[in-house]
Amino acid sequence: MSSTLDDVARLAGVSPATVSRALRGLPRVSEVTRARVVQVADELGYVISPSGSRLASGRTHTVGVVVPYVNRWFFGQVITGVESVLRAAGFDLLLYNLGGDAGRDRFFAEMPLRRRVDAVMVLSLPIGDAEAEAFRALRVPIGLVGSAVEGFAGVRIDDVAGATAAMRHLTHLGHREIALISGGADVPMHFTPPIDRRGAYLDVLDSVGVEYTPDLEAAGDFTMAGGEQAMGELLGRSRRPTAVFAQSDEMAFGAMRTIRRAGLRVPEDISVVGFDDHDMADLLDLTTVRQPVVEQGATAATMLLDWLASGEPPAEPAKVLPTRLIVRGSSAPLAGDPETSRHHAPRPEA
Amino acid sequence: MSSTLDDVARLAGVSPATVSRALRGLPRVSEVTRARVVQVADELGYVISPSGSRLASGRTHTVGVVVPYVNRWFFGQVITGVESVLRAAGFDLLLYNLGGDAGRDRFFAEMPLRRRVDAVMVLSLPIGDAEAEAFRALRVPIGLVGSAVEGFAGVRIDDVAGATAAMRHLTHLGHREIALISGGADVPMHFTPPIDRRGAYLDVLDSVGVEYTPDLEAAGDFTMAGGEQAMGELLGRSRRPTAVFAQSDEMAFGAMRTIRRAGLRVPEDISVVGFDDHDMADLLDLTTVRQPVVEQGATAATMLLDWLASGEPPAEPAKVLPTRLIVRGSSAPLAGDPETSRHHAPRPEA
DNA sequence: TTGTAAGCGTTATCAG
DNA sequence: CTGATAACGCTTACAA
Numbered sequence: 001m002s003s004t005l006d007d008v009a010r011l012a013g014v015s016p017a018t019v020s021r022a023l024r025g026l027p028r029v030s031e032v033t034r035a036r037v038v039q040v041a042d043e044l045g046y047v048i049s050p051s052g053s054r055l056a057s058g059r060t061h062t063v064g065v066v067v068p069y070v071n072r073w074f075f076g077q078v079i080t081g082v083e084s085v086l087r088a089a090g091f092d093l094l095l096y097n098l099g100g101d102a103g104r105d106r107f108f109a110e111m112p113l114r115r116r117v118d119a120v121m122v123l124s125l126p127i128g129d130a131e132a133e134a135f136r137a138l139r140v141p142i143g144l145v146g147s148a149v150e151g152f153a154g155v156r157i158d159d160v161a162g163a164t165a166a167m168r169h170l171t172h173l174g175h176r177e178i179a180l181i182s183g184g185a186d187v188p189m190h191f192t193p194p195i196d197r198r199g200a201y202l203d204v205l206d207s208v209g210v211e212y213t214p215d216l217e218a219a220g221d222f223t224m225a226g227g228e229q230a231m232g233e234l235l236g237r238s239r240r241p242t243a244v245f246a247q248s249d250e251m252a253f254g255a256m257r258t259i260r261r262a263g264l265r266v267p268e269d270i271s272v273v274g275f276d277d278h279d280m281a282d283l284l285d286l287t288t289v290r291q292p293v294v295e296q297g298a299t300a301a302t303m304l305l306d307w308l309a310s311g312e313p314p315a316e317p318a319k320v321l322p323t324r325l326i327v328r329g330s331s332a333p334l335a336g337d338p339e340t341s342r343h344h345a346p347r348p349e350a
Numbered sequence: 351m352s353s354t355l356d357d358v359a360r361l362a363g364v365s366p367a368t369v370s371r372a373l374r375g376l377p378r379v380s381e382v383t384r385a386r387v388v389q390v391a392d393e394l395g396y397v398i399s400p401s402g403s404r405l406a407s408g409r410t411h412t413v414g415v416v417v418p419y420v421n422r423w424f425f426g427q428v429i430t431g432v433e434s435v436l437r438a439a440g441f442d443l444l445l446y447n448l449g450g451d452a453g454r455d456r457f458f459a460e461m462p463l464r465r466r467v468d469a470v471m472v473l474s475l476p477i478g479d480a481e482a483e484a485f486r487a488l489r490v491p492i493g494l495v496g497s498a499v500e501g502f503a504g505v506r507i508d509d510v511a512g513a514t515a516a517m518r519h520l521t522h523l524g525h526r527e528i529a530l531i532s533g534g535a536d537v538p539m540h541f542t543p544p545i546d547r548r549g550a551y552l553d554v555l556d557s558v559g560v561e562y563t564p565d566l567e568a569a570g571d572f573t574m575a576g577g578e579q580a581m582g583e584l585l586g587r588s589r590r591p592t593a594v595f596a597q598s599d600e601m602a603f604g605a606m607r608t609i610r611r612a613g614l615r616v617p618e619d620i621s622v623v624g625f626d627d628h629d630m631a632d633l634l635d636l637t638t639v640r641q642p643v644v645e646q647g648a649t650a651a652t653m654l655l656d657w658l659a660s661g662e663p664p665a666e667p668a669k670v671l672p673t674r675l676i677v678r679g680s681s682a683p684l685a686g687d688p689e690t691s692r693h694h695a696p697r698p699e700a
Numbered sequence: 701t702t703g704t705a706a707g708c709g710t711t712a713t714c715a716g
Numbered sequence: 717c718t719g720a721t722a723a724c725g726c727t728t729a730c731a732a
Contacts (some may be wrong), residue, residue, distance in 0.1 A: 015718065087447075
């Protein structure tokens, strides 16, 4: 039904080998021959057969993209960045959505990418040594967003700096009773964002002479529902915080809701700061730490393709992109704090 | 480096053909032979070469998934549904993100799926005759979510019913000055959701004896920013609506923000109803029409795989999934309406 | 039930 | 600069 390289060769009056070279833009083909071949090819509507090409060359021109949850804002953004770079380079994107622990286990048990990709991009997936080893066993370039592993290409943000900015913002506003809504409980060693953000929380507290107390920490699983619940726990404890730092915007959204349901106001009673600058953060007037999400995906994909093209893994272990504190209406000076309250002007409701 | 089918054959002391049959679970292989082959195969860590298999069989075991914007809530959900079905069936998912008009044009100009997929799933993409023809030219089963085209497998919701429920809800609350925030201006013939929803708007208005006026309609492009702007236009006109029906939740979110920024309250001054039941709808206390999004993806994928397996296109032109009105706090009786106000109890803030 | 052998559509090596 | 020719790894009649 559809025409093959041999068909093109026959009609152009040259050998298949020449057609192959001509169409791929290889040297050692005279321009007149190439022109003829190209013309015949698109007269015939010739399209190369990927299977044939892959079998013969050994390269798939495909990148596997492994993502925990396609349906979460963050991953949709990263994929957008990755996709545009891959597409522009003529690579196919094979999507693997893990979607929870079951899918994750199945993935690592079967490693379905074996023999079908030239490289793999892993998006913000908590990775331990075993997982890193499983990827390494594929013997293809691996790119990471959000974590750094020796021997892989990585792009991340400076989580410490971002979280520090968020926390300093709160302490400058006079807050001292600051709660933390963290991610999950057990994060593998190579997935540092939750650890780094928590570390910054502790350090900033320490820098203003406040002692850490577990009473002011709750886990929110990086989801809205988790944030909602975590905030519930926090409000149920003895000391009510005057501010909350959530490790992600979605958790912050959940927390804001719980606060309001409890009859309290944001920011008058409790200030809330998130992390990400989610699409909805502006709408909900949430103070947050903006990170370049699409760009992380694009940058990581670019590094991966460079690696593929050069054969050399990237020199730098992980590229670090900047974050920026975006102050909105969900954070305000501590009520009655003499130091800061005179700077405070009321903001319009979102 | 990695072992081939021939390696397995040699070690198992059988022919390559037998290995092929044994590993694929085909009949006409004795159980003892199959057992031996399987054992040798995983001793060797044998993994089939997709390229070889594809070239020989002509089937790619891959489905191309074409999506307008991966980073929008709706599409992330649909992809999740599609992915789980494909993965379970052992199919690969090749992702094509159009990401706007430029990408869309490039896609249709190049049709990069040619020769690389067994079937295509098109997610809520506005499709005209030309596009439908382009897909048909691939000569593979095509699945659609959100539109119906003759000869394609389709899954959609009853947009008329959904929008009617939303509009009736508003008219029952006493509203008569109801604005519509519609999608884009130019929707191709085969992409009916915006048309159907608008039709329902007109019909319900008509059923209560209200005449349509363009003053009460604005386009929001199915985005939050678009909804924000559309609401701005509506408020700038002579007649201020007492209620707004937005064709998507994201547009509704934007509209709510504009309303509040204008110093008005939702629902006291203006009721707002959306469409989708977006993750954030509950948080923002938005009355909306819930549609089963993940399930639409899963159902469409299932139909597509059935078609692929049987060779028969689905009998029914498009499967229709139900919607359901979810009443939350963003809609309330028309202020001062004697008919309905006695039923109204105040709701807690979100 | 199993084996033989001819492809499938490219690429790549090596002559010419 | 161009052409034979041998892979690449598997599937699938067709035979046995």
